[in-house]
Structures are given as C-alpha cells and as structure tokens.
Amino acid sequence: MDSGLIRKREKAKRYAEERGRIRVKSLTVTFDGDNNPHTVQYVNKGWQCDCDFFQTRQTCSHTMALEMIMESCTWD
Numbered sequence: 001m002d003s004g005l006i007r008k009r010e011k012a013k014r015y016a017e018e019r020g021r022i023r024v025k026s027l028t029v030t031f032d033g034d035n036n037p038h039t040v041q042y043v044n045k046g047w048q049c050d051c052d053f054f055q056t057r058q059t060c061s062h063t064m065a066l067e068m069i070m071e072s073c074t075w076d
Contacts, residue, residue, distance in 0.1 A: 023074045031062045038062050042075065 015021060027042040033051070040049045040062045047063040054060040 019072045020074060024070070027066075027070075029066060031065075033062070040066055042066075045075065 024042060029040045031038045031040060036051075038049055038051045040047065042048075047059070047066070048054070049060050049062045051060050051062060054063065
C-alpha cells in the first residue's frame with residue numbers, strides 16, 4: 001500500500017472514532033423485511049418509511065432499527 005493511501009486510512013479511522021464530526025442530512029436505506037422490501041429515508045429532520053405501519057403510526061420496526069444502529073450520529 002502506498003504512503004498516501006496509508007495516511008488516508010489513518011485519517012478515516014480517526015474520523016470514524018470522532019463521530020461528532022458527522023452530521024447526517026439525508027439517508028435512504030432499503031430494508032429486506034420479512035414480507036417485502038421497504039424503503040426508509042431520513043429527510044427534513046425526520047424518518048419516513050413506505051410500510052403500512054409507518055403510515056398510521058409515524059414509526060415502525062424499520063425506522064426504530066435504524067435509530068438504534070445510527071444512535072451515535074448527529075442528525076441535522
């Protein structure tokens with residue numbers, strides 16, 4: 001590995017450890033659900049999911065799972 005790439009990997013590791021530097025503004029994820037795939041988005045400071053449960057409750061297992069996974073991130 002060349003020295004430039006080594007330095008970039010070291011910098012990436014530091015960034016990954018300093019999660020306060022990262023602010024998520026938007027995110028789109030596809031969940032392979034038990035029954036169907038679902039699209040979950042973080043847009044305009046809120047979660048959205050195309051599953052039926054989310055449409056009536058404004059939360060669902062897909063958005064909750066992403067909140068758990070991404071809990072250490074700062075959200076804009």
